[in-house]
Amino acid sequence: MTAPVQALSARGVVERxxxxxxxxxxxxxxxxxxxxxxxxxxxxxxxxxGDIVVRSLPVFAERPVDFLGSALSSRPARAGILQGILGxxxxxxxxxxxxxxxxxxxxxxxxxxxxxxxxxxxxxxxIRNLAGVPAIVYGLLGLAVFVSSLGLGRTLVAGGLTLxxxxxxxxxxxxxxxxxxxxxxxxxxxxGVGATRWxxxxxxxxxxxxxxxxxxxxxxxxxxxxxTAPLLMVGxxxxxxxxxxxxxxxxxxxTALPTIVYSWxxxxxxxxxxxxxxxxxxxxxxxLLVNASAILLxxxxxxxx
Amino acid sequence: MTESGDPVTVDTHxxxxxxxxxxxxxxxxxxRVDSAAARTAERPASEGxxxxxxxxxxxxxxxxSCYYGAFRAxxxxxxxxxxxxxxxxxxxxxxxxxxxxxxxxxxxxxxDTARITGSIRYHGVDLYADGIDPVEVRxxxxxxxxxxNPFPKSIYDNVAFGPRVAxxxxxxxxxxxxxxxxxxxxxxxxxxxxxxxxxxxxxQQQRLCIARAIAVEPDVILMDEPCSALxxxxxxxxxxxxxxxxxKYTIVIVTHNMQQAARASDLTAFLxxxxxxxGYLVEMGATDEIFTRPQHQLTExxxxxxFG
Amino acid sequence: xxxxxxxxxxxxxxxxxxxxxxxxxxxxLIRSFFxxxxxLSIVISGAIVLSLLGNALYFLVHVDPSALFTDGWFPRRGxxxxxTIVAGTLVISGVAMLVxxxxxxxxxxxxxxxxxxRSRRLLKPALEILASIPSVVLGFFALTWxxxxxxxxxxxxxxxxxxxxxxxxxxxxxxxxxxxSEDALHAVPSYLREAAxxxxxxxxxxSLRVVVPAAVSGIIAALLLGVSRAIGETMIVAxxxxxxxxxxxxxxxxxxxxxxxxxxxxxxxxxxxxRGEALTFESxxxxxxxxxxxxxxxxxxxxxxxxxxxxxx
Numbered sequence: 001m002t003a004p005v006q007a008l009s010a011r012g013v014v015e016r017x018x019x020x021x022x023x024x025x026x027x028x029x030x031x032x033x034x035x036x037x038x039x040x041x042x043x044x045x046x047x048x049x050g051d052i053v054v055r056s057l058p059v060f061a062e063r064p065v066d067f068l069g070s071a072l073s074s075r076p077a078r079a080g081i082l083q084g085i086l087g088x089x090x091x092x093x094x095x096x097x098x099x100x101x102x103x104x105x106x107x108x109x110x111x112x113x114x115x116x117x118x119x120x121x122x123x124x125x126x127i128r129n130l131a132g133v134p135a136i137v138y139g140l141l142g143l144a145v146f147v148s149s150l151g152l153g154r155t156l157v158a159g160g161l162t163l164x165x166x167x168x169x170x171x172x173x174x175x176x177x178x179x180x181x182x183x184x185x186x187x188x189x190x191x192g193v194g195a196t197r198w199x200x201x202x203x204x205x206x207x208x209x210x211x212x213x214x215x216x217x218x219x220x221x222x223x224x225x226x227x228t229a230p231l232l233m234v235g236x237x238x239x240x241x242x243x244x245x246x247x248x249x250x251x252x253x254x255t256a257l258p259t260i261v262y263s264w265x266x267x268x269x270x271x272x273x274x275x276x277x278x279x280x281x282x283x284x285x286x287x288l289l290v291n292a293s294a295i296l297l298x299x300x301x302x303x304x305x
Numbered sequence: 306m307t308e309s310g311d312p313v314t315v316d317t318h319x320x321x322x323x324x325x326x327x328x329x330x331x332x333x334x335x336x337r338v339d340s341a342a343a344r345t346a347e348r349p350a351s352e353g354x355x356x357x358x359x360x361x362x363x364x365x366x367x368x369x370s371c372y373y374g375a376f377r378a379x380x381x382x383x384x385x386x387x388x389x390x391x392x393x394x395x396x397x398x399x400x401x402x403x404x405x406x407x408x409x410x411x412x413x414x415x416x417d418t419a420r421i422t423g424s425i426r427y428h429g430v431d432l433y434a435d436g437i438d439p440v441e442v443r444x445x446x447x448x449x450x451x452x453x454n455p456f457p458k459s460i461y462d463n464v465a466f467g468p469r470v471a472x473x474x475x476x477x478x479x480x481x482x483x484x485x486x487x488x489x490x491x492x493x494x495x496x497x498x499x500x501x502x503x504x505x506x507x508x509q510q511q512r513l514c515i516a517r518a519i520a521v522e523p524d525v526i527l528m529d530e531p532c533s534a535l536x537x538x539x540x541x542x543x544x545x546x547x548x549x550x551x552x553k554y555t556i557v558i559v560t561h562n563m564q565q566a567a568r569a570s571d572l573t574a575f576l577x578x579x580x581x582x583x584g585y586l587v588e589m590g591a592t593d594e595i596f597t598r599p600q601h602q603l604t605e606x607x608x609x610x611x612f613g
Numbered sequence: 614x615x616x617x618x619x620x621x622x623x624x625x626x627x628x629x630x631x632x633x634x635x636x637x638x639x640x641x642l643i644r645s646f647f648x649x650x651x652x653l654s655i656v657i658s659g660a661i662v663l664s665l666l667g668n669a670l671y672f673l674v675h676v677d678p679s680a681l682f683t684d685g686w687f688p689r690r691g692x693x694x695x696x697t698i699v700a701g702t703l704v705i706s707g708v709a710m711l712v713x714x715x716x717x718x719x720x721x722x723x724x725x726x727x728x729x730x731r732s733r734r735l736l737k738p739a740l741e742i743l744a745s746i747p748s749v750v751l752g753f754f755a756l757t758w759x760x761x762x763x764x765x766x767x768x769x770x771x772x773x774x775x776x777x778x779x780x781x782x783x784x785x786x787x788x789x790x791x792x793x794s795e796d797a798l799h800a801v802p803s804y805l806r807e808a809a810x811x812x813x814x815x816x817x818x819x820s821l822r823v824v825v826p827a828a829v830s831g832i833i834a835a836l837l838l839g840v841s842r843a844i845g846e847t848m849i850v851a852x853x854x855x856x857x858x859x860x861x862x863x864x865x866x867x868x869x870x871x872x873x874x875x876x877x878x879x880x881x882x883x884x885x886x887x888r889g890e891a892l893t894f895e896s897x898x899x900x901x902x903x904x905x906x907x908x909x910x911x912x913x914x915x916x917x918x919x920x921x922x923x924x925x926x
Contacts (some may be wrong), residue, residue, distance in 0.1 A: 021826050033729070034723035035723050037718075037723070038716075038740075040716055041717075041743060041788070042740070042743065044743070044784050045743045046750075048746070049759050051754065052754070055757070103650075104650075105646060106650040106653070108650075109648055113418045113644060122784070123655055126658055127654065128912075130607065131906060131910070132841060132912040133845075133905060133908060135845070136901070137845070137901050141660060141661045144668060166655055172654060183454075183867075185450065187415070187448065188454065188465070189454045192410070192412065192441070194440055197469045197640065198643045199470045204456055205472075207730050226745075226747025226748075228751050229848055229878060232881055243627070257542045258749045261753065262751050262848065262852065265752065281636055287747065291737070291741065295738055427625065429625060434627060436631065437627060438637070441629075441630045
């Protein structure tokens with residue numbers, strides 16, 4: 001193989017070889033195909049947002065305030081999403097109040113206190129797999145445990161508990177990841193000057209992990225905000241709030257924004273298509289805002305130290 | 306390394322039982338500890354380890370073995386560490402120097418599978434007895450780590466954290482200043498106490514870690530290869546600081562660097578690995594004697610660079 | 614803080630090596646709070662399985678076995694043909710994977726091997742936004758845009774069909790597959806790439822012959838997780854696949870069909886009236902248990918592949 005190279009002008013051959021890389025057509029095709037697959041996915045996003053915004057325009061052009069501020073109605077001209085907004089906000093309150101402390105606490109125990117035994121590893125695997133259980137199965141849990149066994153009925157409390165249970169494993173996992181990213185040297189340093197475990201966690205581990213924990217939990221809340229299937233299982237579909245007294249809202253029938261989207265999407269009239277799109281716009285704005293703030297938070301704290 | 310080291314072990318200690326009996330039946334080792342301590346404390350030699358324990362030993366190890374799960378990392382070490390001296394622990398990598406050092410302040414407790422047999426007495430108290438709180442043990446026996454590990458907080462908070470959790474009620478500003486002064490860092494940082502400790506140079510960071518360690522008024526400072534991540538100038542700076550600190554503290558330093566042990570320490574303990582990969586003590590004595598007249602062939606091979 | 618032992622030769626007593634009782638008590642209290650949180654999380658996990666098992670077993674014991682093998686899934690008429698809803702689930706997941714596997718993997722390889730750092734900073738959040746779209750929204754999109762604008766003009770299918778739902782499910786899981794595969798590609802050590810480039814390999818050869826094979830376990834894990842998500846996806850199917858109430862056995866993606874998940878929602882929405890009527894309430898839990906078992910199996914398998922990646926590098 002070396003013989004012909006030496007026979008020709010070595011310099012010319014080397015130069016030609018070194019310059020020949022521009023001709024990898026197949027490589028170019030591949031690169032374009034790969035880029036295209038990415039752009040198609042993102043193109044769908046653009047089409048989706050565009051389509052839904054256009055559909056929602058009549059509603060937001062004619063009665064933006066009325067739409068946001070009105071109760072549900074079977075007459076399209078009067079229907080609004082106030083009930084859904086109220087319901088979703090209350091549900092999120094439940095999730096935040098229950099799933100965040102429990103999930104963060106469980107993760108702190110598993111990562112910082114528990115010895116690395118087979119039992120601990122089993123629990124970790126278990127929680128990871130729980131995060132992959134379809135949302136609708138959590139709805140069944142809510143139906144069997146909260147609605148039936150605990151006798152809460154088809155109330156907002158049952159819905160809130162169900163969503164909290166749904167979010168819990170995700171909170172545990174993201175918190176665990178954030179805690180694991182804390183360098184062991186920081187813990188050693190704190191223990192080395194005679195800090196207890198909790199003092200080490202509170203003063204060094206949690207502050208270091210806070211941005212990661214916060215980002216993860218905010219994203220999980222955003223996910224819960226758009227979650228529909230489990231709420232259908234525990235009865236958010238047919239209901240409305242009958243009064244706005246907090247006690248009645250928690251113990252009576254209820255609804256939420258995504259379940260409104262679902263029930264409206266099944267209505268045949270064209271006016272309801274526009275209303276559904278408008279409700280989706282509100283839902284997406286909330287979710288995108290929450291996501292954006294989580295991403296901003298992550299980027300900002302990434303460079304802090 | 307184990308493979309190449311094994312024949313040496315066998316050849317030079319034909320009468321050594323495999324499980325390291327030589328460590329605690331080797332009277333010369335203990336006498337040498339005693340004589341070294343006696344020399345520096347200007348007392349007559351040969352009073353034995355009991356006398357040493359009574360009024361000059363900070364740590365007394367009795368057949369200490371350290372395990373990680375089923376693996377024995379350190380086997381049957383008996384030695385005494387005298388007060389207000391710098392004791393260096395040297396030996397090839399993997400021989401359990403750091404494990405031994407971390408058993409002195411129960412840092413090994415943080416490893417789930419770690420356990421010990423034998424005993425370590427600290428001023429006469431068994432460190433691993435029931436009811437001993439490792440938190441207080443670590444407050445009294447401070448530690449400086451291989452890689453400088455300041456908290457990602459301000460210089461001030463780095464120093465103040467330990468006293469704060471220990472319930473210090475006095476003048477914190479003054480304590481921070483005196484700790485930084487004793488760590489020879491005050492002049493360099495006094496104008497930027499609020500800036501992050503992680504922004505300092507490597508050598509400064511390690512001195513900050515020393516300041517952090519002495520802020521809780523410990524009795525002993527354990528140093529785990531404190532200069533391995535530093536350049537030669539920063540290293541000399543730390544060694545100089547160690548000599549100043551020994552007026553007030555007992556220092557135990559693990560080092561890879563034999564020149565450092567020779568330059569900076571009063572006593573040297575040489576560990577190596579046996580066939581079972583467990584580290585054991587070959588000999589311990591006054592540093593200049595270890596380096597000029599080692600009693601064991603293994604020590605001589607190591608310090609002359611023929612092994613390890 | 615106890616005073617330092619500055620005087621020579623001071624002897625200690627064991628009680629000197631203890632911390633203040635209040636500090637110790639607080640430590641124990643906080644530890645037990647964290648333990649309780651962890652314990653409760655585990656209890657909840659157990660509750661899921663138990664609540665499914667109890668009702669599902671009741672169903673299995675009381676159902677007439679022949680009712681499980683009928684012409685279709687009509688629970689209100691006592692026809693519980695499992696094959697119907699499993700077939701619907703498989704058809705929709707199949708369509709979804711046809712879309713999501715190439716798109717997700719292509720996006721992952723592009724992001725990991727081709728994209729510049731700057732475009733990655735722009736493209737990744739865009740994918741994250743796609744991932745954050747609730748499935749109920751994609752269901753509406755499938756019914757009102759994908760079906761009338763793509764599927765119907767090309768095939769003449771009815772408005773509600775499994776293909777449209779499958780396409781939307783595919784869009785839903787594309788970002789998931791992309792992000793997990795990208796992690797796997799990213800985890801391939803750069804010395805492998807350098808070794809390939811060092812031998813004069815082109816980027817195409819390096820990424821397809823060196824990096825992708827090295828990451829294959831992670832890519833399989835991503836695909837398995839994608840299938841699992843597709844099988845468990847509910848809202849898109851409930852809105853766009855057309856299987857309200859019941860359905861006959863159907864394998865043609867251009868026809869309406871019923872999946873396990875959509876069958877569950879259909880039952881649950883009407884389950885007020887349903888309760889007490891034969892076994893419809895319990896059948897819900899039987900389907901749920903089946904779904905749980907399938908997705909758990911896929912997730913565990915995916916986990917095993919992920920662990921293989923970890924042990925390799």
